[in-house]
Amino acid sequence: MTEQYLGIPVPVLSESNIPITKPDLLNMPRSNQYIWTATQRDLISHLVGLNPVLAEAGMRATEPSPNVAADLTVICHEMAGRLRKSPAQIAQELAEGFNSDPNPPTIQEAIAQKGYLNFLLNMHIFGNQAISEVETYQDHYGEQNIGEGETVVIDCSSPNVAKYMSIGHLRSTIIGESLARINRAIGYKVIRDNHLGDWGTQFGMLARAHELWADDYEELSEGTDPVKGLYKLYVRIHEEVEKEKIAERERSGLDANEDVETALEREGRRWFQRLESGDERAIELLKWATQKSLAEFQRVYDVLGSRYEYMLGESFYIPMIPRVLEYMRERNIASIDETGAIVVDLSMKNLDKLVVQKTDGTSLYSTRDLATLVARCAWFNPHRIIYVVGEDQQRYFRQIFATFDMMTGNTGPQTEHVHFGMIRLPEGKMSTRAGRVIFLEDLLTEAVDRARQKIDDLSRDLSREEKETIARQVGVGAVVFFDLGQGRERSIKFDWDSALSFTGRSAPYIQYAYARMRALLQRAQKEQMELRYDLPIEVTNQPGNALIKHLSKFPEAITRAAQTSRPDILAEYIFRAADLFTTLYDRVRIVNEPDSVRRNSLLRLTQASAQVVKNGLDLLCIEAPERM
Numbered sequence: 001m002t003e004q005y006l007g008i009p010v011p012v013l014s015e016s017n018i019p020i021t022k023p024d025l026l027n028m029p030r031s032n033q034y035i036w037t038a039t040q041r042d043l044i045s046h047l048v049g050l051n052p053v054l055a056e057a058g059m060r061a062t063e064p065s066p067n068v069a070a071d072l073t074v075i076c077h078e079m080a081g082r083l084r085k086s087p088a089q090i091a092q093e094l095a096e097g098f099n100s101d102p103n104p105p106t107i108q109e110a111i112a113q114k115g116y117l118n119f120l121l122n123m124h125i126f127g128n129q130a131i132s133e134v135e136t137y138q139d140h141y142g143e144q145n146i147g148e149g150e151t152v153v154i155d156c157s158s159p160n161v162a163k164y165m166s167i168g169h170l171r172s173t174i175i176g177e178s179l180a181r182i183n184r185a186i187g188y189k190v191i192r193d194n195h196l197g198d199w200g201t202q203f204g205m206l207a208r209a210h211e212l213w214a215d216d217y218e219e220l221s222e223g224t225d226p227v228k229g230l231y232k233l234y235v236r237i238h239e240e241v242e243k244e245k246i247a248e249r250e251r252s253g254l255d256a257n258e259d260v261e262t263a264l265e266r267e268g269r270r271w272f273q274r275l276e277s278g279d280e281r282a283i284e285l286l287k288w289a290t291q292k293s294l295a296e297f298q299r300v301y302d303v304l305g306s307r308y309e310y311m312l313g314e315s316f317y318i319p320m321i322p323r324v325l326e327y328m329r330e331r332n333i334a335s336i337d338e339t340g341a342i343v344v345d346l347s348m349k350n351l352d353k354l355v356v357q358k359t360d361g362t363s364l365y366s367t368r369d370l371a372t373l374v375a376r377c378a379w380f381n382p383h384r385i386i387y388v389v390g391e392d393q394q395r396y397f398r399q400i401f402a403t404f405d406m407m408t409g410n411t412g413p414q415t416e417h418v419h420f421g422m423i424r425l426p427e428g429k430m431s432t433r434a435g436r437v438i439f440l441e442d443l444l445t446e447a448v449d450r451a452r453q454k455i456d457d458l459s460r461d462l463s464r465e466e467k468e469t470i471a472r473q474v475g476v477g478a479v480v481f482f483d484l485g486q487g488r489e490r491s492i493k494f495d496w497d498s499a500l501s502f503t504g505r506s507a508p509y510i511q512y513a514y515a516r517m518r519a520l521l522q523r524a525q526k527e528q529m530e531l532r533y534d535l536p537i538e539v540t541n542q543p544g545n546a547l548i549k550h551l552s553k554f555p556e557a558i559t560r561a562a563q564t565s566r567p568d569i570l571a572e573y574i575f576r577a578a579d580l581f582t583t584l585y586d587r588v589r590i591v592n593e594p595d596s597v598r599r600n601s602l603l604r605l606t607q608a609s610a611q612v613v614k615n616g617l618d619l620l621c622i623e624a625p626e627r628m
Helices: 035-050 052-056 077-083 087-100 123-140 167-185 201-216 226-252 263-276 280-304 314-330 365-380 391-408 440-458 464-484 507-526 542-552 554-564 567-587 596-619
Strands: 003-005 008-010 072-075 107-113 116-121 151-155 189-196 310-313 334-336 342-344 354-357 384-388 414-418
Touching (some): 003 365, 008 314, 008 365, 035 052, 035 542, 072 087, 077 087, 123 542, 151 167, 167 189, 189 365, 201 226, 201 263, 201 280, 226 263, 226 280, 280 310, 280 440, 310 314, 354 365, 354 391, 391 414, 440 464, 464 507, 507 596, 542 567, 542 596, 554 596
Parallel strands (some): 151 189, 151 384, 189 310, 384 414
Antiparallel strands (some): 107 116, 334 342, 342 354
């Protein structure tokens, strides 16, 4: 123990084999260098030059309402009081001043409309710069250096050892992975730390079940399916506990809703005490179960494309707990209550007390979470720590963060609970391995099977190997997008038809649009239509200009998704990009355009669209098939 935080010794952490991407190695542009953001910034700067008082009015350029024929707008109503003029008069004077000296050059004209100052882009200048940016940065288009190398730790997924991952782990896993990619794209060093559940009374119960019934399950023998055996033990002991509770209530004449403690529960608690005291047999069983569970988890993570810098169980932090509790008591943050438990009084923050050690001397989630926060600060010196955990834990994390603020004197990193609603499957049979829950691997397998059937029906010129690859990309992508494409705070009901639709707001629709883009470019290449980058972009149709403007907003969409921890913002953006390209494809000849300059422009626009859609899907943990 050589590292410390708050004077609390922390176990030394060995480096993972997974490299951590360092920002700025590619000299990534800052956000205000991309054309869409730069145009807004330069526009406001020019208006302030026309009237310096505007600098104090909080003026900003935004997108107008959909029914307004303009590209940007400035709302003048907020400036009326300061300038002592009507909004309409302000708009008119600014429009006249701007049009007499148009600047920036990406703006063509200012138009006063009542109390609004609207602007039209010079699409020749703007469009050329926008497409050039995509072509210059390619796979790195949209990346920024807002984070400037600061560290963000993301706690996500967090399955329990000795159990299969259920659909309940889907949202934490993919929201966490997407947020990791999004934050890395804006210049943060991201540490994904998968906090495994391998401690607590639940493991004591499992140890007792293993002691009683291990010989009943052949899956527990080496070379078979030990996680399945462990899961069966877990289910069995809880069923036995319920039977004991019913029998005890009947013997004691208690109400059916009244809780009673059973002999099995007491035995499970004693096993947990053995574990906390370092009992050799208990530790050996924990290590074995963890090793087998990690292999099971990794198979699911490989399908989802989730990666972690660290996967550490709660057990890793147990050696820190005595000193953490001592630190809290020394500073009167925690005290012993009348039951003998150690608690933190949070009444001044309008929160319930937080128990950090039970009466019997064993730790709780809260104790281990506080120790984990201390360790992460010592190891990573993070700017921010994000916990991607369900909405039912909101009050708990307010307690944890409030307690940690007391420990650090409000000098620690920013902490954020990114919470999400539940996910439910529609009624109906789906394969499970225990009959009580839907396992995540089964959901993904079902999605790939359904996608394979659709691919078989739609694509007959693909090889078997190609179909299998595409079925996996489409099936998994459908599940991921259905989740990330909706506001994370909502509870959602999974719908197979919507998720796998090739015509609606779905991953298959976006993936098909991307494959169509790639097919157009491949056709052009076969017909020897080499792209010319020395020719200007000349797109004169409305669908094409709408698409160019949308592509230029990709960096802004990434920034908003990062700042709000909402991947659905990016999901909506990518769907819109695919939809705008589909409109262009349906209305405009691209490869068959007779004018060579316009055809070259449309093909470069197609290539830029494919690049942006691919980049966006990657940030959502979704693959982009080259063919479909």
